[in-house]
Amino acid sequence: xxxxxxxxxxxxxxxxxxxxxxxxxxxxxxxxxxxxxxxxxxxxxxxxxxxxxxxxxxxxxxxxxxxxxxxxxxxxxxxxxxxxxxxxxxxxxxxxxxxxxxxxxxxxxxxxxxxxxxxxxxxxxxxxxxxxxxxxxxxxxxxxxxxxxxxxxxxxxxxxxxxxxxxxxxxxxxxxxxxxxxxxxxxxxxxxxxxxxxxxxxxxxxxxxxxxxxxxxxxxxxxxxxxxxxxxxxxxxxxxxxxxxxxxxxxxxxxxxxxxxxxxxxxxxxxxxxxxxxxxxxxxxxxxxxxxxxxxxxxxxxxxxxxxxxxxxxxxxxxxxxxxxxxxxxxxxxxxxxxxxxxxxxxxxxxxxxxxxxxxxxxxxxxxxxxxxxxxxxxxxxxxxxxxxxxxxxxxxxxxxxxxxxxxxxxxxxxxxxxxxxxxxxxxxxxxxxxxxxxxxxxxxxxxxxxxxxxxxxxxxxxxxxxxxxxx
Amino acid sequence: xxxxxxxxxxxxxxxxxxxxxxxxxxxxxxxxxxxxxxxxxxxxxxxxxxxxxxxxxxxxxxxxxxxxxxxxxxxxxxxxxxxxxxxxxxxxxxxxxxxxxxxxxxxxxxxxxxxxxxxxxxxxxxxxxxxxxxxxxxxxxxxxxxxxxxxxxxxxxxxxxxxxxxxxxxxxxxxxxxxxxxxxxxxxxxxxxxxxxxxxxxxxxxxxxxxxxxxxxxxxxxxxxxxxxxxxxxxxxxxxxx
Numbered sequence: 001x002x003x004x005x006x007x008x009x010x011x012x013x014x015x016x017x018x019x020x021x022x023x024x025x026x027x028x029x030x031x032x033x034x035x036x037x038x039x040x041x042x043x044x045x046x047x048x049x050x051x052x053x054x055x056x057x058x059x060x061x062x063x064x065x066x067x068x069x070x071x072x073x074x075x076x077x078x079x080x081x082x083x084x085x086x087x088x089x090x091x092x093x094x095x096x097x098x099x100x101x102x103x104x105x106x107x108x109x110x111x112x113x114x115x116x117x118x119x120x121x122x123x124x125x126x127x128x129x130x131x132x133x134x135x136x137x138x139x140x141x142x143x144x145x146x147x148x149x150x151x152x153x154x155x156x157x158x159x160x161x162x163x164x165x166x167x168x169x170x171x172x173x174x175x176x177x178x179x180x181x182x183x184x185x186x187x188x189x190x191x192x193x194x195x196x197x198x199x200x201x202x203x204x205x206x207x208x209x210x211x212x213x214x215x216x217x218x219x220x221x222x223x224x225x226x227x228x229x230x231x232x233x234x235x236x237x238x239x240x241x242x243x244x245x246x247x248x249x250x251x252x253x254x255x256x257x258x259x260x261x262x263x264x265x266x267x268x269x270x271x272x273x274x275x276x277x278x279x280x281x282x283x284x285x286x287x288x289x290x291x292x293x294x295x296x297x298x299x300x301x302x303x304x305x306x307x308x309x310x311x312x313x314x315x316x317x318x319x320x321x322x323x324x325x326x327x328x329x330x331x332x333x334x335x336x337x338x339x340x341x342x343x344x345x346x347x348x349x350x351x352x353x354x355x356x357x358x359x360x361x362x363x364x365x366x367x368x369x370x371x372x373x374x375x376x377x378x379x380x381x382x383x384x385x386x387x388x389x390x391x392x393x394x395x396x397x398x399x400x401x402x403x404x405x406x407x408x409x410x411x412x413x414x415x416x417x418x419x420x421x422x423x424x425x426x427x428x429x430x431x432x433x434x435x436x437x438x439x440x441x442x443x444x445x446x447x448x449x450x451x452x453x454x455x456x457x458x459x460x461x462x463x464x465x466x467x468x469x470x471x472x
Numbered sequence: 473x474x475x476x477x478x479x480x481x482x483x484x485x486x487x488x489x490x491x492x493x494x495x496x497x498x499x500x501x502x503x504x505x506x507x508x509x510x511x512x513x514x515x516x517x518x519x520x521x522x523x524x525x526x527x528x529x530x531x532x533x534x535x536x537x538x539x540x541x542x543x544x545x546x547x548x549x550x551x552x553x554x555x556x557x558x559x560x561x562x563x564x565x566x567x568x569x570x571x572x573x574x575x576x577x578x579x580x581x582x583x584x585x586x587x588x589x590x591x592x593x594x595x596x597x598x599x600x601x602x603x604x605x606x607x608x609x610x611x612x613x614x615x616x617x618x619x620x621x622x623x624x625x626x627x628x629x630x631x632x633x634x635x636x637x638x639x640x641x642x643x644x645x646x647x648x649x650x651x652x653x654x655x656x657x658x659x660x661x662x663x664x665x666x667x668x669x670x671x672x673x674x675x676x677x678x679x680x681x682x683x684x685x686x687x688x689x690x691x692x693x694x695x696x697x698x699x700x701x702x703x704x705x706x707x708x709x710x711x712x713x714x
Contacts, residue, residue, distance in 0.1 A: 322553050331604060344580065346580065349575070356566075365553045380708065381535055381538040381709075383685075384538050423680060447673050472532060472538065
């Protein structure tokens, strides 16, 4: 038995801003694991075997309508022995329609031919969007089923049949099949099977939502990363095999460690590119746990992957290859462990005049053709600044308004007599923000007797001198 | 004698050990990458050798960073991905963009500004980070900047450090560059660009208020085991004045 749920597009009970497709599919999934999506507002579900759970077909139909109504979803429900009969019944009748088994043709005989056109319209009501069920890390995509009961192909024959004076499905079903075939070919027979409510293709349920999770409960608590790496290997191998089998990869990995103290230590890793290699995933997890170790022994380990479509690459003969995302993820994770958070990435300029302002972005180079066949020949180099991230406090002797001697303490011993200097150039900003971010400087270019050229400034607020950088 | 040496060299090359030879046989063009500075490319024989460790050496304000950024800019122009291990966090993104470096293709590994007590720790961290980056063999240029490192701390590093770094990129397409105040270690085919043997700063205008820093003229030389030392003069000038 099949139950068809149809949500008429003009239903006034639908709340604005809600997506009836997803709600319809969820409703069907809550009552049956086998669901076939036919369009934006049309779903067929297999209700065989549900009698012991929900009762006879009528009670199932009533329950579906009641639950839908509770969710502000005004739907039509038809229960029949074939999909096609249920589909056509929802197009021709309102409310709940129950068609007994083997009586489909008789039940549909009074329906007008126009229901075939309505069904065709309902089945072509795309788009169907990917949906994510309530368990957020399951992967499921509603795809318009390759459709079993599509009436689009035979829809073009309807005007011909109507010109013969045929007005109902019963009249079409009663036509002699051989005569119909001689006039309309295979399409005519297909149309007649539709009118009789017969299925020409089997029910194809969409694949069930999958849960990419592996768990192991340990007999003895483990401490330290080395034993944990073996456990993670045991978990990640089947998990990645499962991901690969489905043609997806992990976009995010969540590891939950239940500790002997009954606490849960949870870490979430987001990858710049989808990864499905267990060795890489294990390395990344261990590197992360190295910097954020659990506080006690581990009792139970759970690894959950959030699947995303696997990465496909088209290599180019003309463009230079960039480091693969997998290698890059591992490298950046290792560097982060070594140097600390926010210590590696790609520098980017920010829209401000504040000296030394920049931001760090994730390093993700894209493959691109070279800007020039041969790099531009540079006839002379450009003076650049080596910036002291924390400006060095300096003792400066000032005569006649300009510095004549500079000395700093360790670490960078900037000491010497000023040979030449230029300035001051006033620079200020962020006075409209908090006082902590305000700067107000008099900048100087200074050449010292040790041969170095430095960028110095006098902070006008504290009246102190600093060395900001070295021209090199 | 020369014939015997030639036979020995050909034998070593046939065994894949030719990279360590120091004869004056020129490297193939495809194993060289231009620095982007025409005055440097000539003495270098076409550019820096791929798969080898070279060094840029000089005192403060001798153009070490300018030269390094020119090499990085040339590499990003070629579409390569580059990495900079910045031992004491002195890299200035604004200057590097003015020098022509494509920042989106630069992996910047930032160390920490530290005092002399922590300098050795920072240098060790930078060497480890450089090892990790070099091992990937997927970067066009990998530079390690020790410019602000105390000479004593650099001297304490075991010589095997440089051998290990050179070995990590041997035969790869990566150019390894070490920047520092003193010669540290380069591979057999690598070059040393020694900057600032003598220098003169250029200023324009009179009086402190009108004076503007224009640049530095630097005497330099390129040293290598294969070729004789080659002196050259580099002009590091602000482009605004041209």
